[in-house]
Amino acid sequence: MSDKMKKEAKVLSQKMISEGIYDLWLETAMAEKVKPGQFVGVYPANKSTLLPRPISICEVDKEKSAIRLVYRVVGSGTAEFALYQQGDYIMILGPLGNGFPLDKAIGKNVVLIGGGIGVPPLLETAKRLKENGKSAKVSAVMGYRNADTFLTEEFEKYAELYVATEDGSLGTKGNVIDAMKEQKVPCDVIFACGPMPMLKGIKEYASSINAKAYLSLEERMACGVGACLGCICKTKEIDEHSHVHNARICTDGPVFDADDLDL
Amino acid sequence: MTLSSDKVCLSIKKVSMKMNTEVEIAGVKFKNPVMTASGTFGSGMEYADFVDLNKLGAVVTKGVANVPWPGNPVPRVAEVYGGMLNAIGLQNPGIDVFIERDLAFLGKYDTKVIVNVCGKTVEDYLEVVERLADQPVDMLEINVSCPNVKEGAIAFGQNKDALFDITSRIKAKAKQPIIMKLSPNVTSISEMAKAAEAAGADAISLINTITGMKIDIHKRKFALANKTGGMSGPAIKPVAVRMVYEASHAVKIPVIGMGGIATGDDAIEFIMAGATAIAVGAMNFHDPYCTEKVVEGIEQYMEKYNVSDINELRGIVE
Numbered sequence: 001m002s003d004k005m006k007k008e009a010k011v012l013s014q015k016m017i018s019e020g021i022y023d024l025w026l027e028t029a030m031a032e033k034v035k036p037g038q039f040v041g042v043y044p045a046n047k048s049t050l051l052p053r054p055i056s057i058c059e060v061d062k063e064k065s066a067i068r069l070v071y072r073v074v075g076s077g078t079a080e081f082a083l084y085q086q087g088d089y090i091m092i093l094g095p096l097g098n099g100f101p102l103d104k105a106i107g108k109n110v111v112l113i114g115g116g117i118g119v120p121p122l123l124e125t126a127k128r129l130k131e132n133g134k135s136a137k138v139s140a141v142m143g144y145r146n147a148d149t150f151l152t153e154e155f156e157k158y159a160e161l162y163v164a165t166e167d168g169s170l171g172t173k174g175n176v177i178d179a180m181k182e183q184k185v186p187c188d189v190i191f192a193c194g195p196m197p198m199l200k201g202i203k204e205y206a207s208s209i210n211a212k213a214y215l216s217l218e219e220r221m222a223c224g225v226g227a228c229l230g231c232i233c234k235t236k237e238i239d240e241h242s243h244v245h246n247a248r249i250c251t252d253g254p255v256f257d258a259d260d261l262d263l
Numbered sequence: 264m265t266l267s268s269d270k271v272c273l274s275i276k277k278v279s280m281k282m283n284t285e286v287e288i289a290g291v292k293f294k295n296p297v298m299t300a301s302g303t304f305g306s307g308m309e310y311a312d313f314v315d316l317n318k319l320g321a322v323v324t325k326g327v328a329n330v331p332w333p334g335n336p337v338p339r340v341a342e343v344y345g346g347m348l349n350a351i352g353l354q355n356p357g358i359d360v361f362i363e364r365d366l367a368f369l370g371k372y373d374t375k376v377i378v379n380v381c382g383k384t385v386e387d388y389l390e391v392v393e394r395l396a397d398q399p400v401d402m403l404e405i406n407v408s409c410p411n412v413k414e415g416a417i418a419f420g421q422n423k424d425a426l427f428d429i430t431s432r433i434k435a436k437a438k439q440p441i442i443m444k445l446s447p448n449v450t451s452i453s454e455m456a457k458a459a460e461a462a463g464a465d466a467i468s469l470i471n472t473i474t475g476m477k478i479d480i481h482k483r484k485f486a487l488a489n490k491t492g493g494m495s496g497p498a499i500k501p502v503a504v505r506m507v508y509e510a511s512h513a514v515k516i517p518v519i520g521m522g523g524i525a526t527g528d529d530a531i532e533f534i535m536a537g538a539t540a541i542a543v544g545a546m547n548f549h550d551p552y553c554t555e556k557v558v559e560g561i562e563q564y565m566e567k568y569n570v571s572d573i574n575e576l577r578g579i580v581e
Binding site for chain 2 (some may be wrong): 002004006043047048049050051052093219220221222223224225226227228229230231232233241242243244245246251
């Protein structure tokens with residue numbers, strides 16, 4: 001048996017922290033087991049919906065048996081989640097996926113790169129890297145549309161933070177790679193999460209500077225546990241499950257070695 | 264009465280009432296009528312984390328072909344009101360890996376194994392069927408109804424002559440009893456059921472998914488890369504119940520019913536429509552514990568209405 005479970009979680013708090021971005025703390029026995037970079041499936045209570053919404057775990061508080069989800073409202077499911085208040089219950093499935101390989105950052109200059117709603121799962125990652133103290137240096141490069149950022153103050157506690165904004169209203173004007181270059185961020189290993197164009201750019205950039213990159217991917221999912229084969233990504237080698245070139249993002253990922261992916 | 268004595272009474276009642284949930288299809292006995300719908304449960308490995316597979320009547324595996332199939336591009340799934348669309352495209356590892364890994368895994372459990380077989384040509388199907396001849400497999404389910412692949416599958420299931428032809432050719436080679444899995448995307452399900460029966464099918468299962476489409480109006484794109492996909496989930500249940508009713512009245516061979524089953528009550532509805540067994544499909548994605556809950560729900564219904572044998576309920580509405 002794995003650690004996966006589907007269970008009700010109690011809402012401890014929820015607030016909006018940026019336009020359309022919500023910060024939700026849930027009390028759940030899963031907290032004990034969570035690895036940074038894993039995600040949960042969150043079920044809307046609305047009976048017309050069937051599928052859990054995959055949402056990355058932003059932070060864990062083991063003492064309070066709590067996990068934190070920071071998510072963007074993108075449809076009717078997440079719009080429902082935004083209405084939840086302290087004391088409400090919400091059904092979740094997890095913990096799902098593999099998480100970031102923290103051991104790859106031992107003795108290395110590690111850079112956490114997040115874009116938009118890809119920023120949250122890197123917070124717990126930064127926290128654990130800081131706690132274990134095994135990396136040479138932990139930097140974080142976060143990309144946002146504009147100065148309406150979120151979680152930046154928290155990243156500053158665990159990492160050297162650099163910000164990029166599309167409109168240049170804060171930090172480097174441009175994308176996360178522009179910020180990496182402009183700030184000459186020392187980099188041997190990258191842990192990244194964000195939109196596909198950003199991840200493709202990071203894969204190229206990493207290979208140009210001889211760094212390793214581990215990318216967290218996102219795709220439309222149904223089961224979340226590796227059975228339905230809905231959320232596949234293309235891989236260079238044949239995959240273990242179907243012996244084609246399709247890894248399952250929900251179970252083989254969401255974090256992949258960039259060198260193994262055919263993006 | 265205290266809660267604990269209430270519990271004692273209930274357990275006494277359970278012991279005193281002998282319930283039979285066993286059903287039989289083509290000589291194969293299933294401990295209960297609950298199966299998994301092909302493609303929604305893998306080969307059970309992923310769901311064994313949640314469900315005791317020993318409690319299920321049968322595990323019906325994801326379709327397997329003679330060679331590995333890569334399936335369709337993503338996005339492959341989309342949610343719709345009361346259900347979902349999928350266009351996985353029958354991604355599977357091929358029969359070699361399937362026998363070595365998936366059948367070896369299922370062999371550890373006390374449940375019946377039904378292997379769903381797919382192919383692009385009749386020869387592909389026959390190759391898989393022959394490879395399975397000496398394997399620990401109880402029945403074969405022949406997929407002639409997947410709407411998401413360009414060759415094979417549904418091409419055999421939408422024309423009664425093609426269905427008769429493939430059914431008789433597979434029946435001639437198969438060592439295990441065969442179930443033909445029918446598509447709802449036909450004019451007359453009764454005609455298709457009769458064609459399968461006339462060609463020698465031991466049973467039929469229905470419904471596969473209903474072809475649908477979803478457009479993302481914000482992105483001005485199809486929600487699925489394949490444009491169309493198969494719809495499943497609770498929203499299709501009334502269509503499935505109607506088709507199970509029609510098919511079971513058209514043929515004498517057993518019918519396995521599926522389409523949006525979420526609870527024991529849903530399962531009973533299909534059985535009353537004429538199904539001998541039922542399968543849980545898309546609802547596995549909603550609730551990984553669903554199959555076991557359906558088994559329990561059936562027992563609760565039988566207890567409540569004092570039904571001693573599940574077979575008494577089959578086709579009870581005329």
